[in-house]
Amino acid sequence: MTEFLFFLEVVLAGLLAGTMYSLVALGFVLIYKASSTFNFAQGAMVFFAVLSFVGFMELGLPFTVAFIVTILLMVAVGYATQRLVIQPLMNESEDTVLMATIGLGFVLEGLAQAAWGVEVRRLDLGIGDFPIQWIVDNTGLFISALDLTAGLVAAFLIIGLALIFRYTKMGLGLRAVADDPGAASSIGIPLSSIMLMVWSAAGVVALVAGMMWGARAGVQFALVDLALKALPVLIIGGFSSIPGAIVGGLIIGATEKVLEVYIGPYFGGGIEGWAPFVLAIFFLLWRPEGLFGEKIIRRV
Amino acid sequence: MNYTKSDMMNLIVLLGIGFAVVPFVVQTDYWYSSILIPWLCLSLAAIGQQIVMGYAGQLALGAAGFMAAGAFALFNLELRLPFLGFPVNLMLSGLIAAAFGILFGLPSLRVRGIYLMVATLASQFFIIWMIDKFGWFKNYDTSGIITAQDIVIFGKPFTSPLEMYFVVLVVVVVMTCLAINMARGSTGRNWMAVRDLDVAAESMGISLLRTKLQAFAISAFFCGVAGALFAFTYLKSMEPVAFDIKLSFRILFMVILGGLGTINGAFIGAAFILLFPVVLNTLGNEFFHGMIDATIISSIELVVFGILIILFMIYEPLGMAKLWENLKLRFSSRKTTPAIKTSPETNVS
Numbered sequence: 221m222t223e224f225l226f227f228l229e230v231v232l233a234g235l236l237a238g239t240m241y242s243l244v245a246l247g248f249v250l251i252y253k254a255s256s257t258f259n260f261a262q263g264a265m266v267f268f269a270v271l272s273f274v275g276f277m278e279l280g281l282p283f284t285v286a287f288i289v290t291i292l293l294m295v296a297v298g299y300a301t302q303r304l305v306i307q308p309l310m311n312e313s314e315d316t317v318l319m320a321t322i323g324l325g326f327v328l329e330g331l332a333q334a335a336w337g338v339e340v341r342r343l344d345l346g347i348g349d350f351p352i353q354w355i356v357d358n359t360g361l362f363i364s365a366l367d368l369t370a371g372l373v374a375a376f377l378i379i380g381l382a383l384i385f386r387y388t389k390m391g392l393g394l395r396a397v398a399d400d401p402g403a404a405s406s407i408g409i410p411l412s413s414i415m416l417m418v419w420s421a422a423g424v425v426a427l428v429a430g431m432m433w434g435a436r437a438g439v440q441f442a443l444v445d446l447a448l449k450a451l452p453v454l455i456i457g458g459f460s461s462i463p464g465a466i467v468g469g470l471i472i473g474a475t476e477k478v479l480e481v482y483i484g485p486y487f488g489g490g491i492e493g494w495a496p497f498v499l500a501i502f503f504l505l506w507r508p509e510g511l512f513g514e515k516i517i518r519r520v
Numbered sequence: 521m522n523y524t525k526s527d528m529m530n531l532i533v534l535l536g537i538g539f540a541v542v543p544f545v546v547q548t549d550y551w552y553s554s555i556l557i558p559w560l561c562l563s564l565a566a567i568g569q570q571i572v573m574g575y576a577g578q579l580a581l582g583a584a585g586f587m588a589a590g591a592f593a594l595f596n597l598e599l600r601l602p603f604l605g606f607p608v609n610l611m612l613s614g615l616i617a618a619a620f621g622i623l624f625g626l627p628s629l630r631v632r633g634i635y636l637m638v639a640t641l642a643s644q645f646f647i648i649w650m651i652d653k654f655g656w657f658k659n660y661d662t663s664g665i666i667t668a669q670d671i672v673i674f675g676k677p678f679t680s681p682l683e684m685y686f687v688v689l690v691v692v693v694v695m696t697c698l699a700i701n702m703a704r705g706s707t708g709r710n711w712m713a714v715r716d717l718d719v720a721a722e723s724m725g726i727s728l729l730r731t732k733l734q735a736f737a738i739s740a741f742f743c744g745v746a747g748a749l750f751a752f753t754y755l756k757s758m759e760p761v762a763f764d765i766k767l768s769f770r771i772l773f774m775v776i777l778g779g780l781g782t783i784n785g786a787f788i789g790a791a792f793i794l795l796f797p798v799v800l801n802t803l804g805n806e807f808f809h810g811m812i813d814a815t816i817i818s819s820i821e822l823v824v825f826g827i828l829i830i831l832f833m834i835y836e837p838l839g840m841a842k843l844w845e846n847l848k849l850r851f852s853s854r855k856t857t858p859a860i861k862t863s864p865e866t867n868v869s
Contacts, residue, residue, distance in 0.1 A: 258634045308834045314633060315579065316833050319776050322769075323829030330822030338815050448765070451638045459634075488653050497642035504631050504639060 230481050231474050236367035238453075238473020239374040240436070243429035245450040245457065245465040246377060247422040252459045253385070254394045254418040255401075257306070257317050261325035263447020265423055267439075268332040269294055270430025274343055274439050275336040287427075294423025295416075297328070302415045329444060343434035370432040374466060377428065381421075382462045394418065398460070452500035458513020467511060472496045531697075538689050543682060552681035553754070559787075559794050560685075560692045561750040566774040566786035567699050568742030573772075574780040575708055576735035577715025578628050579636050582643040583771040586740040587747025588763035589647050590617040592657050594748035595758050598669045599659060606673050610691070610748055617744020618737040620647060625736025629729055632718075644765055651760045658758065666758040668751050684753040691749060695742060700783055702738070711735055712781075773825070777832060779839025788840045797821055 244266060251259040259265075272293055276286035305324055309317050385391035396404040397414050405411050430439070433446065449472075457468025476492045484491045509515050546552065565583055572580045593613035597604065604612070624643035628636050651657045658666055671678040671687060678687050702708055710731045713721035722728050747763065755762055770793055778789020797818075804817045836842055 305830055305834075312833070312837070316837055318579075318634065320830050320833040322772075323826040323833065326822045326826030326829070328826075330819040330824075330826060333822065334816055334819035445765075448641065451641065455635060455638055490649050490653060494642055494645035494649050497638065497645055501627055501639045501642055504627055504635055508631050508635060 227478075230477050233364070233367065234474035234477030235470050236364070236371045236473070237477060238469040238471065239371040239466065240367075240429070240432055240469075241446075241450055241453045241472055242466040242469030243370070243374050243377070243425065243432060244446055245453040245469055246374075246381070246462065247425045247429065248447075248450060248454055249457075249460060249462055249465045250381070250418055250422045250425060252454075253462070254398050255306070255415065256314070256398065256460075258314075258321065258459070259324075259422065260318060260321040260447070261301075261328055262422065262426060262450070263444040264325035264328040264332075265294070265297070265426040266430040266433070266446065267444050268297070268328045269423060269427035270343070270434045270439050271332045271336050271341070273427060273431065274341045274434065278341075290427055291424055294427055295420040298419030298423050299416055302412065302419050306415060306419075307412070325444070325447075340438045340440040341434075343431065343439055366432075366436055370436075373428060373432065374469075377425065378462055378466050385462065390414075390417065449496060452496035454510070455500040456503050456510055458510030460514055461510065461512035464510055464512035472499065475499055535693065538693070539686070543685075549681045552685045555794070555798075557681070557685055557688055558750070558754045559790055560688045561746050561754060562771065562774065562794060563787045563790040564692050564695060564746035564749070565743045565771050566778065566790045567696065567783060568739040568746060569771045569775045570781070570783065570786045571699065571703075571711070571742065572625075572735050572739035574775055574782070574785070575703060575715065576711040576732065576739075578625075578732065578735060579633055580625075580628075580640040580736070580739070581637050581765075581768050581772060582624060582640040582647075583739075583743045584747075584763040584765065584767035585644040585647040586617045586621055586743035587750060587767070588651060588760055589620050589740075590614055590744025590747040591751035591758060591763070592651050592760075593617065593744065594752065595666070595668060596657065596659075606671055610745060613748045614741040614745040617747070618741040621736040621738075621740020621743075622733050625733050625740075628732045628736065641765075644768055648760045648763060668756050668758055671752060688749050688753055691745065695745065696783065699742070703783065707734070773829065776829060777839055779841030781838070782841040784844065785839050785841035788844065792840065796825075800824075 244262065247262045247265065248259060251257055251262070269290060273286055273290040276289055277283065281289065301324060305320050306317070309320055385394060393404070393409045393414055394417075396407075396409055397411060401411060404414075453465065453468040453472050455468070456471055457464025457466070476495055479495050480489070480492045503510070542556070546556070565587055568586070569580070569583045572578050590613045593616040594609055597609040597612055598606070601609065620643065624640060624646075627639035631639065655661075671684065673687070678684055703711075710721070710726050713724070713726055714728060714731050714735075718728055721731070751758055751762070774789030774793050775786060776789070777792055778787070779785030800817060800821055832839060
């Protein structure tokens with residue numbers, strides 16, 4: 221029975237870790253959904269957001285104020301990105317915009333480093349990375365409180381965003397812009413306001429994701445590489461699907477943990493470095509658009 | 521052969537500079553070991569990236585992984601089959617890297633764009649992990665520091681920076697000529713057809729499978745040889761971490777900033793990416809006398825890189841190679857432009 225319990229623990233830990241990936245992936249999805257652009261700078265945005273947040277707190281601002289100031293900062297970043305990077309490249313190929321977002325990522329990393337320095341910082345959200353006693357007593361499972369909180373936050377965000385996209389006028393406008401910017405613009409949907417909103421939303425999501433990851437692993441440069449981990453999540457879930465982000469994250473998280481724990485010891489560990497990507501490859505061969513993504517139809 | 525007379529002139533001039541002028545003018549070892557040798561090695565890798573991305577249009581991000589494959593292949597070949605000789609082993613290590621290239625290039629037959637990029641990232645992470653975890657590749661070394669063997673060709677050791685520079689120069693010159701030849705020939709045209717619109721290419725009878733895999737294989741070959749040279753002449757030690765994803769990104773930028781679709785671009789981009797941090801550092805020290813600490817300088821480096829990439833994408837997507845071409849045109853003796861002008865996309869200088 222303990223074998224099964226252990227397996228369950230591993231799977232649950234993996235699922236919850238997966239929601240952390242989903243949080244990062246969510247930022248990508250938001251931008252891709254609205255503009256079919258892959259924002260390579262999302263990882264850098266996560267890093268920039270949470271580092272600024274911690275930096276503001278260090279400067280003396282209380283938690284909530286720092287949170288709001290950072291949100292405003294991310295909105296500003298979104299605005300600058302929209303005006304200076306995205307708009308000039310409106311008619312260029314996908315690949316060109318992709319490269320530009322890589323450049324943007326570098327700019328954000330550099331600015332974050334220059335403004336706040338390179339030391340690793342602790343982020344205390346008041347929730348420890350300890351197993352919840354109540355659950356341990358009742359089921360014998362060790363589940364970290366932090367992981368659980370991250371899972372709940374991710375669930376909230378995703379449900380909230382999905383609802384916004386489905387049922388509000390703004391969400392409808394966003395989907396229209398994603399489908400055909402020219403047509404949307406011609407019926408009066410304000411393109412730049414929509415894009416500003418999207419990039420700001422991605423920035424806020426980045427902040428939340430960064431806070432969760434920062435609380436767990438410390439606020440450090442390695443956060444940027446997190447973005448790379450989110451890529452397999454997006455492949456499996458679909459680049460343009462919000463529920464896909466969480467499903468993809470869950471799958472990746474669980475598979476990664478299970479493989480690492482059960483197969484890892486034979487190879488000395490490190491499987492989680494490449495297993496998500498190989499999994500993504502198999503997914504690509506089977507269903508390139510992901511579980512929930514839109515089928516890619518190329519017209520020539 | 522697809523060479524014109526001016527090509528021959530260019531080649532002779534460059535060879536002259538490389539083999540005769542530089543050794544005469546450049547005396548300090550520092551220039552060879554820290555600037556010229558890495559520049560040549562990384563340019564070769566950049567050519568590899570150029571082939572798969574600039575010419576064939578496949579968004580691939582695993583160059584450093586293939587470099588690592590080539591480097592460790594050479595290490596093991598020199599260790600276990602030294603009788604084959606360095607030149608043969610170098611080519612074999614390139615072929616081994618090419619095999620990996622074909623394997624991890626298979627997804628390109630199904631997906632493209634960002635999806636392909638993710639698939640190629642798998643090659644980057646997997647190859648490094650494999651080399652790290654299976655002790656056989658590192659000869660079960662426990663010290664963690666594995667030194668590359670000395671380069672010995674036909675009995676003559678090439679160990680000083682100047683001698684290693686010559687070895688690298690010869691390899692790079694030969695392989696660059698090969699690359700230019702391929703790019704200008706039907707191979708290159710097939711690649712560019714696939715890049716521009718693979719559906720049309722296929723309908724013309726170009727086999728996508730052959731063309732794409734060929735691009736991946738040749739690209740990995742170049743990266744493999746580059747990596748082997750990089751490890752044996754520059755790093756002098758075999759560490760998988762030297763070939764991490766950051767190196768892949770650097771090579772990507774060399775190709776982007778240098779100019780997609782030109783061989784020139786690989787060299788210009790490599791020179792820029794290599795020299796820029798050095799220049800920045802020197803400037804920082806000269807003008808501010810160490811008042812600015814290293815982290816600020818590296819931050820500025822990142823910011824300037826990023827801004828440059830963005831600016832190039834907005835104003836000159838064809839990179840520095842195009843800027844160079846424009847500059848040359850401005851100062852050229854021809855007052856009238858020729859009647860038939862090759863479009864920038866097919867510029868293969």
